[in-house]
Structures are given as C-alpha cells and as structure tokens.
Amino acid sequence: MPKTERKATPDLAIELDENLATYCPGDTIIGGVARKVHTVSTRAWVTIKLHGRAKSKLSEGTVNGPRHSRGRVHFFKLNGTCQTLLDGPVHIPPGGDPQVWPFALTIPTRPFPGAVKHGNTQDRSYLPLTDEAIAASSLPSSFAFENKSPSLVFYAFVEYYLEAAFREEKDSSPTTATLPIILRADSMPYPLTTFNLISRIHPGYITTQRLIPGMESAELSFHQKTQKFFSSSKVPHFSFNVHIDSPTVFQMQNPIPIPFKIRIVPNREQTSDIIADVPQTIMLTSLTMELKATTLIMCEGHMGPRTASGTKEYNFAPVGTILGLNNPINIPFGSDSETTVLGVGALVGLSLDYRCARSRGKQLRQFGNLYPSFVTYNIRHSHKLSWEVILEVAGEETKIFGLQPVSILGASEDKNAY
Incomplete structure (x- = not known):
C-alpha cells in the first residue's frame, strides 16, 4: 500500500x-x-x-x-x-x-x-x-x-x-x-498562550544520617548503613511534597516556552524532630520528558471492522540531564507561603518542533516527524506525556514519575510570531 x-x-x-x-x-x-x-x-x-x-x-x-x-x-x-x-x-x-x-x-x-x-x-x-x-x-x-x-x-x-x-x-x-x-491542518490563528496546566502533588521522602548537620559529606559506617537499610527509626527522615504543574496542550513552533513547574513544600509533621528546623538543600539533577504517540487504525475486515494500534516514542533530551542542561539546579523552599516555584520549562526555553525538541532555540534531540494529534475516519493519532523528575537531598535520590494525556497542536497561522 x-x-x-x-x-x-x-x-x-x-x-x-x-x-x-x-x-x-x-x-x-x-x-x-x-x-x-x-x-x-x-x-x-x-x-x-x-x-x-x-x-x-x-x-x-x-x-x-x-x-x-x-x-x-x-x-x-x-x-x-x-x-x-x-x-x-x-x-x-x-x-x-x-x-x-x-x-x-x-x-x-x-x-x-x-x-x-x-x-x-x-x-x-x-x-x-x-x-x-x-x-x-x-x-x-x-x-x-x-x-x-x-x-x-x-x-x-x-x-x-x-x-x-x-x-x-x-x-x-x-x-x-x-x-x-504536504498539508498542515488548521491550527490556532495565534500562538498558544495557555497550556492547560494540570497540578499534582507527589510525596517525597529521604532517609539518611547525612541529613544531620555536620554529616552532609560523612562516610557512613557499616552499622549506620545497616540501620538505613532496615529503615530504623533512629535514622532521620525528611518528608516533603513535590507540586508539579505540567502541560496538557503543546503547540509546535510556539515562541512561548513550554511550562513545567516544580514547587517543594516541607512536611514537618512527618519529618524527624532532630532535623525539623534544619534547612536542607534539594537539587534537581534530572528532568526527562517523552511523548508517546499512539496510532489506532480501523479497516474493513472479513467479519466486521478490524483495528490495530502502535506506539512511537519521542524523547526530548538525553537521559540524566535537565532537558539538555548538565548542571543540577537548586530548588529553594521554605514554608508553604514561602515556597518558590521553579519554572524549569521557562528556564531552559523549552520548545517543540516537528522534528525535535529545542532548548533556547538549540536542538536537543532529533526524533523524526512529530505529527499533531488528530482523528479522521479510519485513523486516530493521540499522545501522552511521560516525565521523570530526579531530586537529590543529602546525597540521596528520589524519583517522581508522571504520565498524562496531552494534545499536540500544529504551528499557529501567525508566521510573524516566529
């Protein structure tokens, strides 16, 4: 065919x-x-x-x-x-x-x-x-x-x-x-300004003796490692909530950076008393984003309609980087009212093209043709956004994952915006 x-x-x-x-x-x-x-x-x-x-x-x-x-x-x-x-x-x-x-x-x-x-x-x-x-x-x-x-x-x-x-x-x-x-379907007359952000709260939990002041760089003894392995109550634990705002709508070639926001709020009630008032340093060491495009087809079969589906992945940037940035980012935090939002998407200037993701205009990773979401009479093409955030506290890592449906729009009709 x-x-x-x-x-x-x-x-x-x-x-x-x-x-x-x-x-x-x-x-x-x-x-x-x-x-x-x-x-x-x-x-x-x-x-x-x-x-x-x-x-x-x-x-x-x-x-x-x-x-x-x-x-x-x-x-x-x-x-x-x-x-x-x-x-x-x-x-x-x-x-x-x-x-x-x-x-x-x-x-x-x-x-x-x-x-x-x-x-x-x-x-x-x-x-x-x-x-x-x-x-x-x-x-x-x-x-x-x-x-x-x-x-x-x-x-x-x-x-x-x-x-x-x-x-x-x-x-x-x-x-x-x-x-x-090549036909590009109708999109919006002007660049998208709202990305329909969805907010979710993810619990974070770090357990290590290195949370104690003065032990940030200490080499743990065998006894301390054993206590940590068996989750002993004697090992300090630091609890916090990670608020993630992620987009549910993307538009290719949009001059406005794709928003992805991180906010961290400490959970004092579930944090060990010994470190409850100790300021901790939380570093963002990795942020990976991947679009999963699923194509569903319908055909005329011998005994009725036949369907099939397949998926292709589009990874924005190399794993282990912050959307292409190699240096960790310090995430400031305090009480709920003092917490600062880290706009990672705006910080790196994240944008999406038909053939690649970009950071500050530079190509991150080429991934071939990315098509807008659409449905026609015998073909349905939809997308999901998969992301992973890796945070580091006192030398310990915690990972947070997300997967959500998204819509991909083609470039706007306003050519002067680019």
Missing part, C-alpha cells in the same frame, strides 16, 4: 511556481502542467486534479496465511478539485520549449460529504458520517505511520497529491504525472 510518489517525464510533469514546503487548507496551489515531447493533435485534453485520502492496511498472520484488511477514505469529489486546462488542438515542435498549461487550484477547507461516505459505514469510522458532521469537520495533516511485528503489520497514512493527465483524441488511456504536497 505505497504512498503516491512524484512522477514526472518529458511526456508530462507538474511544476509549481512557488517553492513552498507546506500548504494549508484554503491555500491556492499555483503552477503549470508541462509537456516537452513532439506533439501534433487536432484535439487533446489536459486536466489537473487534487486528491486527498486516508488509507490504512492491516496484515495479520493466521494458520491459513496472511489476512489483509483495508480502509480507505477520500476527502474530495474529483469534479470538485479538477480543472480542465486544455480542450483543443496542440502543437509542440520537436526540440523546442515545452508547452506549459498554467493552473491555480485552491485546496478545499473541508472534506466533501459525498466523497467521505462513499464505500464507508458508521461502524468503520471514528467520526460521524452525517453530512452535517462531515461538512463541519477539518482536513487532517499529511501523516504516515508504520508498525511491524512478527504476527502483525499495519500501515496508515494521510496524503494529498496533484495528478495531471494529457490525452489525445486517438488515445485509449491518458499520460499522467503526479506530485505529492
């Missing part, structure tokens, strides 16, 4: 006037259809059309051999995205310049209900298939995903491409050319 590739020959080729990397719904594609070979015909036709579709394929191993299921949704009616550029005679002399037929084709902003519903039923769709719902939905971005295992292989992609055709009156079939385009 291959994606459409560029096809261009002297017989026919599609050339674009603007060298744009991507297009958006509503944009106008300007270019021309070119033919260079010697041609003399009293009547010929040249057409250009825009295709948009979402395809899925699932191959499962069975005792009787592989079983294949497919899903296919077209977004456009071809008579709605097709232009006739020539209907008449054509003369292209040998060795001369190519004949070019210009075109300006506007990308629709919505799917066509008739095209989407053709050959599809509601039990094989993640979205409603009523005319009203389809007309109100948006076009998904270009997308591709592949998942392989010994017993199951599936593919999913959303693609948009131009197809040109040249046919003379005497021809039984036309000469064709194709050119894929």
